[in-house]
Amino acid sequence: MATKLPRVPVLIVGMGWIGGIIAAELSKQGIKVVGLERGKPRSTEDYYMVHDELRYAQRYELMQDLSKETITFRNTSKMTALPMRQYGAFLLGEGLGGAGIHWNGQTYRFLPYDFEIRSKTIERYGKKKIPDGMTIQDWGITYDELEPYFYKFEEVAGISGDQEQAAMVGKRSKPFPTKPMTKTPMIKMFEEATKKLGYHPYMMPSANLSEQYTNPDGITRAPCQYCGYCERFGCEYGAKADPVVTVLPVAQKSGHFELREYANVTDILHDGKKATGVKYVNPLTGQEYEQPADVVILASYVFNNVRLLLTSKLGKPYDPNSGTGVVGKNYAYQTNGGSATGFYDDKQFNLFAGAGALGMEIPDFNGDNFDHSDLNFIHGAGIRISQTGLRPIANNSVPKGTPTWGKDFKATSLKYANNYLTVAAQGSSMPWRHHYLDLDPTYKDAYGKPLVRITFDFEEQDRQMIAFMADKTEAIMKEMKPSSIGSSKELGPFNIVPYQSTHNTGGAIMGSDPSTSVVNNYLQMWDAENVFVVGASAFPHNSGYNPTGTVGALAYRAAEGIAKYLKSGGSLV
Amino acid sequence: MAEQQKEQPPSGSRRQFLKYSGTAIGGLVVGGVIGGAITGGFNKKKPAANAPTSPQTGTQPAADYNHATMYFNQRQLQITQAATERIFPKDDNGPGANDLGVAYYIDHQLAGHWGFNAREYRMGPFVKGEATQGDYQSINRNEVFLLGLTAIDNASQKKYQKGFTDLADEEKDAILTSLEKGDIEVINGITGKSFFDLLRNMTLEGVYADPLYGGNVNMEGWKMRNYPGNQMSYAKIVGEDAFAKTNPLSLHDHLATH
Ligand SMILES: Cc1cc2nc3c(=O)[nH]c(=O)nc-3n(C[C@H](O)[C@H](O)[C@H](O)COP(=O)(O)OP(=O)(O)OC[C@H]3O[C@@H](n4cnc5c(N)ncnc54)[C@H](O)[C@@H]3O)c2cc1C
Numbered sequence: 001m002a003t004k005l006p007r008v009p010v011l012i013v014g015m016g017w018i019g020g021i022i023a024a025e026l027s028k029q030g031i032k033v034v035g036l037e038r039g040k041p042r043s044t045e046d047y048y049m050v051h052d053e054l055r056y057a058q059r060y061e062l063m064q065d066l067s068k069e070t071i072t073f074r075n076t077s078k079m080t081a082l083p084m085r086q087y088g089a090f091l092l093g094e095g096l097g098g099a100g101i102h103w104n105g106q107t108y109r110f111l112p113y114d115f116e117i118r119s120k121t122i123e124r125y126g127k128k129k130i131p132d133g134m135t136i137q138d139w140g141i142t143y144d145e146l147e148p149y150f151y152k153f154e155e156v157a158g159i160s161g162d163q164e165q166a167a168m169v170g171k172r173s174k175p176f177p178t179k180p181m182t183k184t185p186m187i188k189m190f191e192e193a194t195k196k197l198g199y200h201p202y203m204m205p206s207a208n209l210s211e212q213y214t215n216p217d218g219i220t221r222a223p224c225q226y227c228g229y230c231e232r233f234g235c236e237y238g239a240k241a242d243p244v245v246t247v248l249p250v251a252q253k254s255g256h257f258e259l260r261e262y263a264n265v266t267d268i269l270h271d272g273k274k275a276t277g278v279k280y281v282n283p284l285t286g287q288e289y290e291q292p293a294d295v296v297i298l299a300s301y302v303f304n305n306v307r308l309l310l311t312s313k314l315g316k317p318y319d320p321n322s323g324t325g326v327v328g329k330n331y332a333y334q335t336n337g338g339s340a341t342g343f344y345d346d347k348q349f350n351l352f353a354g355a356g357a358l359g360m361e362i363p364d365f366n367g368d369n370f371d372h373s374d375l376n377f378i379h380g381a382g383i384r385i386s387q388t389g390l391r392p393i394a395n396n397s398v399p400k401g402t403p404t405w406g407k408d409f410k411a412t413s414l415k416y417a418n419n420y421l422t423v424a425a426q427g428s429s430m431p432w433r434h435h436y437l438d439l440d441p442t443y444k445d446a447y448g449k450p451l452v453r454i455t456f457d458f459e460e461q462d463r464q465m466i467a468f469m470a471d472k473t474e475a476i477m478k479e480m481k482p483s484s485i486g487s488s489k490e491l492g493p494f495n496i497v498p499y500q501s502t503h504n505t506g507g508a509i510m511g512s513d514p515s516t517s518v519v520n521n522y523l524q525m526w527d528a529e530n531v532f533v534v535g536a537s538a539f540p541h542n543s544g545y546n547p548t549g550t551v552g553a554l555a556y557r558a559a560e561g562i563a564k565y566l567k568s569g570g571s572l573v
Numbered sequence: 574m575a576e577q578q579k580e581q582p583p584s585g586s587r588r589q590f591l592k593y594s595g596t597a598i599g600g601l602v603v604g605g606v607i608g609g610a611i612t613g614g615f616n617k618k619k620p621a622a623n624a625p626t627s628p629q630t631g632t633q634p635a636a637d638y639n640h641a642t643m644y645f646n647q648r649q650l651q652i653t654q655a656a657t658e659r660i661f662p663k664d665d666n667g668p669g670a671n672d673l674g675v676a677y678y679i680d681h682q683l684a685g686h687w688g689f690n691a692r693e694y695r696m697g698p699f700v701k702g703e704a705t706q707g708d709y710q711s712i713n714r715n716e717v718f719l720l721g722l723t724a725i726d727n728a729s730q731k732k733y734q735k736g737f738t739d740l741a742d743e744e745k746d747a748i749l750t751s752l753e754k755g756d757i758e759v760i761n762g763i764t765g766k767s768f769f770d771l772l773r774n775m776t777l778e779g780v781y782a783d784p785l786y787g788g789n790v791n792m793e794g795w796k797m798r799n800y801p802g803n804q805m806s807y808a809k810i811v812g813e814d815a816f817a818k819t820n821p822l823s824l825h826d827h828l829a830t831h
């Protein structure tokens with residue numbers, strides 16, 4: 001029997017970036033908030049032994065325990081989906097701070113084009129440019145409307161970046177709060193090469209602080225030490241912006257926030273019109289609780305945001321056959337590929353040093369920054385170089401033709417251990433009618449609830465885009481004068497095995513029409529006005545950038561909406 | 574979270590390093606995180622904590638009590654040693670898998686949670702799908718490994734009428750090559766290829782993981798590629814053109830000196 005707890009005004013499911021941001025914003029205004037997190041507590045003290053590649057990067061110490069819950073996957077609806085039994089393509093967060101603890105901190109804004117992608121594509125190229133089955137739609141909000149929220153997130157996190165406005169990206173109302181990260185030799189080489197080719201390089205916006213910084217909440221954090229243990233690791237210095245060192249302390253200090261760890265939400269309770277609360281279970285003791293609430297906020301990442309809606313039967317499930325319904329619609333990912341690696345026979349770099357968001361990017365082939373008239377794809381990719389710190393188990397690149405084990409492998413991998421650079425493309429991912437999330441008919445989680453099922457593949461659009469980008473990355477790499485180059489031009493089917501990126505999007509998308517979206521532009525659910533579904537689940541497509549800058553902006557927007565809703569009720573739009 | 578609110582970090586943390594190598598602690602520190610402009614940065618003057626374990630010091634290395642098995646029997650250990658040494662052989666660059674303790678590393682890993690696939694999804698049905706859908710086996714990794722070792726030994730007997738450990742180097746390589754190609758079957762549906770990939774990955778892990786796990790003895794794996802291991806900061810050198818050759822430090826050193 002579930003223990004019934006006293007009613008609370010605001011309840012948040014999941015304590016990552018979004019949970020933390022909303023908790024801080026509301027509790028600062030004196031609103032009582034309860035935050036439920038299925039995983040453990042976390043603090044910087046936990047990272048004393050963090051420079052351990054095996055434990056954190058290879059064994060996924062900080063990630064979701066897959067023995068309790070995973071996703072299932074198939075490329076097409078003709079296949080039977082199978083569970084992702086061990087980690088591969090993406091790594092899910094669990095525990096206080098969520099994936100915000102072990103992210104890189106590359107913090108971009110999506111382009112103005114992204115938010116009005118359908119209108120702008122038609123405007124420039126005509127309706128025929130959008131192939132049959134590609135379900136791009138406008139977001140129901142513009143870049144200009146979102147700009148203040150972007151800045152809010154950047155200001156709280158202390159994002160480091162160029163102080164002058166970069167070309168070909170959205171206009172900023174204010175410069176980045178902190179100066180750009182250190183320009184390392186490889187970044188200078190990339191800068192010189194791309195400038196020579198007529199492109200517009202800018203320093204990667206970074207949540208690894210470039211300098212000591214005090215944010216508007218009075219939180220002071222130390223600068224990044226370029227320790228090379230950033231992505232997949234927690235930052236003991238607190239230099240990397242994460243929820244535990246930025247927004248959560250503010251919520252805690254407010255006196256209006258109650259955090260409950262080891263609280264795995266299994267159901268959203270509702271009366272068909274509004275949510276009445278949630279049910280959760282303590283994964284350690286198995287004890288069940290019912291927590292009534294006035295407002296329920298889903299901040300449990302793309303997969304569980306969608307899964308909780310589907311298992312709780314809230315909102316209309318998407319039907320890929322008719323193209324109707326909305327929950328699960330427009331799942332998209334990130335199209336990585338087309339990179340070029342240069343090997344240097346007599347040049348060594350300090351590749352062991354680096355930070356998650358230390359790098360440089362060109363915007364020239366992202367979004368609609370270039371003419372697609374004669375191309376068989378829309379959108380594009382961010383082309384970049386990054387120096388995240390190459391750790392020795394995972395990084396043993398050798399030129400093509402070298403054996404993968406034995407004497408020659410050893411000698412060659414040691415020779416090039418500190419001598420290779422990669423120019424990479426991070427590509428956008430368009431939604432398709434046949435890419436979606438629903439509930440798996442067979443596989444269940446530890447609590448007997450169905451797993452979420454992903455039906456997704458790369459399309460011809462993606463292959464064309466990657467082939468195009470591969471030419472660009474190779475040309476840049478050539479300008480950087482390596483002794484030899486290896487490049488990958490082809491994109492196979494989507495494969496769940498190799499790590500690509502934890503940039504899953506869609507499934508509970510935002511928009512201005514209840515028949516084609518789950519939430520409005522305050523992330524408020526059309527079908528249940530006291531439920532807010534927040535995260536990259538709201539992206540109608542994914543851009544050629546990492547998602548969290550835009551996720552953070554949407555979280556601030558949602559927080560504003562929730563506060564308004566608590567005052568006035570009803571639909572916010 | 575309670576600890577978060579403290580103004581002083583517990584002794585021995587990286588954050589204390591910031592304090593000592595740097596300057597003032599920031600104003601209002603809600604997050605409990607030390608603010609301080611780092612002037613110290615790259616810390617070359619740290620006590621040479623790697624000295625006691627370095628073979629270059631001339632002192633007799635102490636017995637390595639970690640090097641005993643908790644999972645393999647003797648034969649399994651020997652086959653693992655023989656196979657991993659071919660994957661990462663001793664050469665002019667330095668030690669191979671054996672001298673680096675790789676087989677002990679693998680033994681210890683297989684005995685623990687990873688060997689039992691503890692943090693992986695293990696509910697059925699276990700169905701073979703497309704290659705894009707990944708692993709579908711119900712057999713635990715540590716069982717696959719033992720079966721793989723037996724398969725290697727049987728293949729050697731069949732081809733050369735000798736056990737794997739008695740083969741010449743070229744013969745061992747021939748067996749490992751057919752394993753890699755998938756020509757040697759391990760058990761229903763588990764090809765030699767997937768076992769080979771496991772063996773190769775674990776070999777590299779044993780060469781390069783922190784010595785705390787039993788491999789990478791004396792950080793010799795790191796030294797061969799000038800990998801500095803666990804350092805406090807690279808803030809000072811990250812922008813420099815010159816390659817910063819640094820004596821590596823391990824997590825043990827971190828515990829001992831901070
Ligand atoms: C290795 C890695 C590197 C990355 N690097 C970058 C980068 O450089 N730039 C970038 O923009 N993005 C990056 N990302 C993505 C980024 O981490 C995410 O976009 C961001 O953290 C999402 O925040 P969130 O709050 O939506 O979700 P999460 O951080 O996933 O938080 C969700 C929380 O909800 C909890 N939860 C889930 N289900 C339940 C439930 N049923 N009950 C209770 N709690 C639940 C989870 O335990 C988790 O703590 C990276 C991700 C990974 C994994």
Ligand code: SF4
Nearest residue numbers: 224225227230235240
């Ligand atoms: S690279 Fe910088 S931000 Fe990342 S973990 Fe190390 S010190 Fe922290």
